[in-house]
Amino acid sequence: MSLKELIPGRLGFGTAPLGNMFRAIPEEEVSATLEAAWDQGIRFYDTAPFYGAGLAELRLGELLSQKPRDSFVLASKVGRVILDESEPGARDLGEKGGLFEHGRPNAMLHEWTADATERSIEGSLKRLGVDRLDIVWVHDIAQDFHGDLWLNKFEEARTGAFRVLSRLRDEGVIKAWGLGVNRVEPIELTLDLDEPQPDGFLLAGRYTLLDHARPLERLLPKAQEQGVGMVVGGPYSSGVLAGGTHFEYQDAPPEVVERVRRIKELTTRHGVSVKAAALQFSLAHPVAVAAVPGATKPSRIAEDIAALHEDVPAGFWTDLRASGLVSPAAPLPNGA
Structure with missing residues (x-):
């Protein structure tokens, strides 16, 4: 089944922050947000x-x-089996070192073998309290977690x-099923394989207003040719496009802050919210099926829904293109 047929609506809910990403989130705040x-x-x-x-x-x-x-419709991922025992000391998570330092202390088995995949799904079903998953992504078999060893992990998967x-x-x-990654190379490799193909992929942080040139070169044309859909993860680039200070899960560097400033100048001139510009840009590519900010x-949910439906004038997209802030190859809403 294609992702477009499977996923209801163009806006989903990404739960990474609910794992206490960056900070410890009170249970009542979590419950209120999910209910909203x-x-x-x-x-x-x-x-x-x-x-x-x-x-x-x-x-x-x-x-x-x-x-x-x-x-x-529910998606989860495989690649980590959560164990009952605690893990002493800081986790080795590549570039994402302290991302979930406020999460549970349970040790994790980082493995993409057949046995670990079955165990991972079984654990997810138990924690979620459901009898099945609709979509399963193969998680993080990329350079940001494994450095030069990422191809070994890819082969394991x-x-x-x-x-x-x-x-x-x-x-x-x-x-x-598909890949859930922060880099384009593992997906490109997968689409080139002469064996059962994925139905889609979750690409986090790589198709946003701030960072989109690389997937436009090869990945998205190939995905479109093969009828493979994309779910956009992190459409606000870890928060810096939504009023936050993080980019790529870390403090945004000066050049990114400057680029955001230029985007905000344009949105202010046209009376457009930055969230609307970011979300609608990410969803304008024909391969994009949905976004999962x-x-x-609770207030963020209403903001996201409003951003999805906000009337963004064609002149904004024209000026955005003329400013050089988006790739000439990037499709823009309304054919701008």
Whole structure:
């Protein structure tokens, strides 16, 4: 099943922040945010064992386990098996070192083998309190976590996770699978394979107003040719396009801050919100099926929905293109 057929609406809910990313989030704040998302019609939820060592899945499960299973679409990821014992000391997470330092202390097995894939799905179902996942992403087999060893992890996933997920899809246990990564190279490699193909991919932070040139070169044309859909993760570039200070999960460097300033000048001139510009840009590519921004406050849900539907004048997109702030190859809304 194609992602476009499977995913309801163009806006989902990304749960990475619910794993206590960057800060410890009170339970009442989490519950209020999830209830707001449900009450305002969000029916696509994306999570992962990695987010707070299972914390995000547990929190999401508090909501979804109480809802009719056919009333929402649920995606989680494989690549980390959450263990019962605690992990002493700081985690080795490549470039994402302190990302979930406020999450659960449980140790994680980082493995993309067939056995670990089965165990990962079993653990996710238990934490979420549901009987099935709709979409399963193969998580983080890229340079940002593994450096020069990333191709070894990719091969582990190719012979393990990819084959398990292809079988589960063929058996009807899941409806779709793909990669969930922060880099384009693993997806490009996967689309070139002469074996069962993924239905789509979750690309985080790589198709945004601030960073989109690389996937336009090869990945997105190939995905379009093969009918493979993209879910846009991190459409606000870790928050810097939504009033925050993070880019790529770290403090935004001066050149990014300057680029955001120039974008804000244009949005102010045209009376447009930065969130609307960012979200609508990410969804303008024909391969893009949906976006899954994260949120930890109920008010953010209403902001995201408003941004999706905001009337952005064609002149804004024309000026954005003329300013050199977007790639000449990037499709813009309304054919601008």
